[in-house]
Amino acid sequence: MRVNILSLLLLLGAHAGLTLGQAWPFGPFVTSGRWIHNSQGKNVTYAGANWPGAADVMIPEGLQYASITSIVSGIKSLGLNVIRLTFAIEMIDDIYDNGGDKTLLVAFQKALGTANGLKVYNQVLAKNPSFNATTTRVQVYDAVAAECLKQQIYVHLDNHMSKGGWCCSTDDGNSWFGDTYFDVTKWKRGLNYMATRGAKWGNMMSIGLRNELRQPSNNAAVSATYNWETWYTNVVAAAKGVNAANPNTLIFLSGLGFDTTLAPLTTGANLGSGTVFRKSDFTFANKLVLEIHNYQNSATSCSSITSGLYTDGFNALDTTNSAIKNVFPVVMTEFGYDQTDTSYTGVYATCLRSYLPAQKAGWMLWALGGSYYIRSGTQDFDETWGLYNHDWSAWRNSNSLSAIKSMAAATLA
Ligand SMILES: *[C@@H]1O[C@H](CO)[C@@H](O)[C@H](O)[C@H]1NC(C)=O
Ligand SMILES: *[C@@H]1O[C@H](CO)[C@@H](O)[C@H](O)[C@H]1NC(C)=O
Numbered sequence: 001m002r003v004n005i006l007s008l009l010l011l012l013g014a015h016a017g018l019t020l021g022q023a024w025p026f027g028p029f030v031t032s033g034r035w036i037h038n039s040q041g042k043n044v045t046y047a048g049a050n051w052p053g054a055a056d057v058m059i060p061e062g063l064q065y066a067s068i069t070s071i072v073s074g075i076k077s078l079g080l081n082v083i084r085l086t087f088a089i090e091m092i093d094d095i096y097d098n099g100g101d102k103t104l105l106v107a108f109q110k111a112l113g114t115a116n117g118l119k120v121y122n123q124v125l126a127k128n129p130s131f132n133a134t135t136t137r138v139q140v141y142d143a144v145a146a147e148c149l150k151q152q153i154y155v156h157l158d159n160h161m162s163k164g165g166w167c168c169s170t171d172d173g174n175s176w177f178g179d180t181y182f183d184v185t186k187w188k189r190g191l192n193y194m195a196t197r198g199a200k201w202g203n204m205m206s207i208g209l210r211n212e213l214r215q216p217s218n219n220a221a222v223s224a225t226y227n228w229e230t231w232y233t234n235v236v237a238a239a240k241g242v243n244a245a246n247p248n249t250l251i252f253l254s255g256l257g258f259d260t261t262l263a264p265l266t267t268g269a270n271l272g273s274g275t276v277f278r279k280s281d282f283t284f285a286n287k288l289v290l291e292i293h294n295y296q297n298s299a300t301s302c303s304s305i306t307s308g309l310y311t312d313g314f315n316a317l318d319t320t321n322s323a324i325k326n327v328f329p330v331v332m333t334e335f336g337y338d339q340t341d342t343s344y345t346g347v348y349a350t351c352l353r354s355y356l357p358a359q360k361a362g363w364m365l366w367a368l369g370g371s372y373y374i375r376s377g378t379q380d381f382d383e384t385w386g387l388y389n390h391d392w393s394a395w396r397n398s399n400s401l402s403a404i405k406s407m408a409a410a411t412l413a
Contacts, residue, residue, distance in 0.1 A: 024152050028248035029205050030286045034317045036250065036329050036362075046156065046331055046362030047408040048082030049075065049387060051144070054160035054167065054211075055372055056111040058091045059104065059137050060144050062369045064123035066392040072147045074388065075368065078401065079408040083153060084333055084364040085144060086160035086211070090181075091137050092190035101136035111164075111374055120373060138197065145201040155201060156252070156364070157194055158208040158333070162187060166375045168258060170217035177234045178222045184234060188241050195246035206250035208291055208333060209238050212258040228264055229272030231256065243284045251284075252291040252331065255313065259293040259334075262313035266290070268325030279326045290316050293334040294352065297343070302351035309355070317359055332356060336366035340384045344400035353403060357410035365404065370396060 021027055021039030029036050029044060036044045051071075053060035062071060075083060095101045102110070104124060109117030125131055130143065145155050161167050162174050163181035173180030177187075191209060198204030215226040239251050255262035263269070265277045279285045292313045299305050306314075315321060316328040335352055337343040344350075356363045370388040375381035382390050387401065395401045 025149075025154055025203050025205060027203075027205055029250050031250070031289060031329050032286070033319060033327050034329055036289065043360075045360055045411055046082040046154070046364065047411040048080045048084060048154075048156070048362075048364040049078075049368040050084045050086065050158075050334060050336075050364050050366045051368045052086050052160070052372065053141070054086040054088040054158075054164060055375060056164050056166075057107050057137075057373045058088050058102075058164040059107060059140050059373070060085065061372055062388070062392045063128055063140070064120045064373070065127065065371070066388075067127050068144055068147045071368075071388075071392060072144075072151050072153060074395075075153055076151050078387075078405050079412065081152075081154055081408075081412065082156055082205075082362075082364065083144075083148060083368070084156045084158050084208070085141065086158045087141065087190075087194060088164035089159060089162040089183075089187055089190035090164045092193045093186055095138070095193070096189065101138050103133065104131060104135050104137070104140070105133065107137055108373070112379055116379060141194075142197075142201070145198070145203060149201065149203040153203070154206075155198065155204045156206045156208065156333075157198055157204060158211055158252075159187070159191055159194070160211040166372075168212045168214060170214055173216075173219075175214045175216040175219075176222050176226055177230060178225065179216050179219055188238050191238055191242050192245040195242045195249055199246045199248065204249065206252055206289065207242060207246075208252040208254060209235060209242070210254060212293065213254060213256055214258050226256075227272055228256070229275050232271050232275050232277060239282075239284075239288070243287060247284070247287075250287050250289050252289045252333065254291045254293075254333075259291065260312060262290050262292060262316070262330075263311060266313060266316040266324050266326050266328070277326060279328070288328060290328045290330045291333040292330060294332060295335065297337055297346075297348045299348050299351070302347055302355070305348065305351050306355050314359065314361065317361065329362070330359075331362035331364070333364050334366045335363065336385045338384050339386060339396040339400050344397065344403055349403075353407045357407060357413075360411070363407075363411070 026038035038044050105121045108121045177184050216223050315324050316330050337349045370386035370390045372381040389396045
């Protein structure tokens with residue numbers, strides 16, 4: 001009897017804790033000027049890695065080689081605190097329009113063919129025995145998030161593609177609002193679906209509305225609408241929808257040119273026809289974060305990288321510059337380099353490894369995994385930029401890894 005009362009009290013305590021944000025992850029997060037704060041008013045900075053799931057199979061990568069538990073344990077061992085978990089809108093379109101989400105076997109066979117699909121499916125089940133014949137793709141997302149919750153890793157969701165596949169090119173039909181596969185209505189529906197689903201996970205703290213917007217090279221009509229004014233119309237509407245679906249989540253806004261510039265947003269410049277981005281126009285301004293990517297891997301000068309980053313969006317962190325009209329947190333949600341050679345000692349890698357922690361800016365490396373189920377038509381594609389080796393069993397490059405560990409420690413110090 002005593003034991004039962006005790007359990008009941010513990011249960012009530014745990015429940016109250018979750019409700020009031022008094023337990024990890026201390027959500028929801030809000031922004032305050034250039035900082036992200038948790039529910040205790042403490043600064044939170046992201047230090048993490050990209051875990052891709054938006055390619056053809058539309059299932060988080062690597063599960064034929066390793067269990068979710070061991071992959072997440074590896075992330076934890078590096079001192080990282082977040083994953084950027086990418087998804088494709090096509091998965092949600094299937095849920096609404098095509099009779100429901102696909103089971104794992106169907107998804108693998110569609111992308112890899114009957115024989116290879118079956119083989120990889122069986123490998124996934126062998127490594128991850130909690131899955132079975134009825135498990136669907138989105139249930140794998142649930143399972144990844146659940147393990148991250150257990151190991152106290154935040155989940156940042158990212159809409160990477162509309163049609164599942166390797167991202168990004170200017171002729172892949174996913175480049176810009178209204179492109180061949182980029183149906184704006186379905187995009188918003190998919191974002192709202194994942195924002196709502198993520199709300200149940202407990203550790204989904206933020207969502208990126210769209211990865212690497214870019215001008216299509218093969219679609220003249222859509223190309224003609226590639227400008228900041230079109231960006232404003234679509235992104236503001238999508239952000240409002242996500243905020244209504246999940247008022248707790250932070251919403252990450254990405255820029256143009258493969259998300260390499262946010263320039264007119266931070267300075268409050270005219271985006272076209274007098275449209276101006278003003279933080280104060282949002283009722284949920286304290287949920288908005290800017291994200292930027294950088295792949296200047298062949299740069300020869302760190303100062304040229306960092307001065308470019310400043311004008312392209314990191315100036316949103318600068319509370320001392322009166323030209324900056326919109327102060328926001330800025331997170332570099334993608335950067336990365338070859339893990340199979342000495343790139344980690346080069347100008348680019350060393351520059352960002354010192355610059356980002358010095359700004360106390362968040363970051364996510366591309367990429368966590370050493371291979372893809374399929375990328376651009378090649379099955380079991382080797383990801384030489386992956387932190388894990390090809391079969392996700394060990395790190396690729398221990399010297400590079402210790403530099404990343406130090407970067408994480410400096411960021412979170
Ligand atoms: C966040 O970090 C900055 C820089 O270290 C510090 O000045 C500020 O007081 C911190 N805010 C909180 C709420 O701890
Ligand atoms: C199959 O897996 C799903 C999710 O992965 C789970 O909800 C369900 O309970 C499992 N079914 C069985 C019979 O184990």
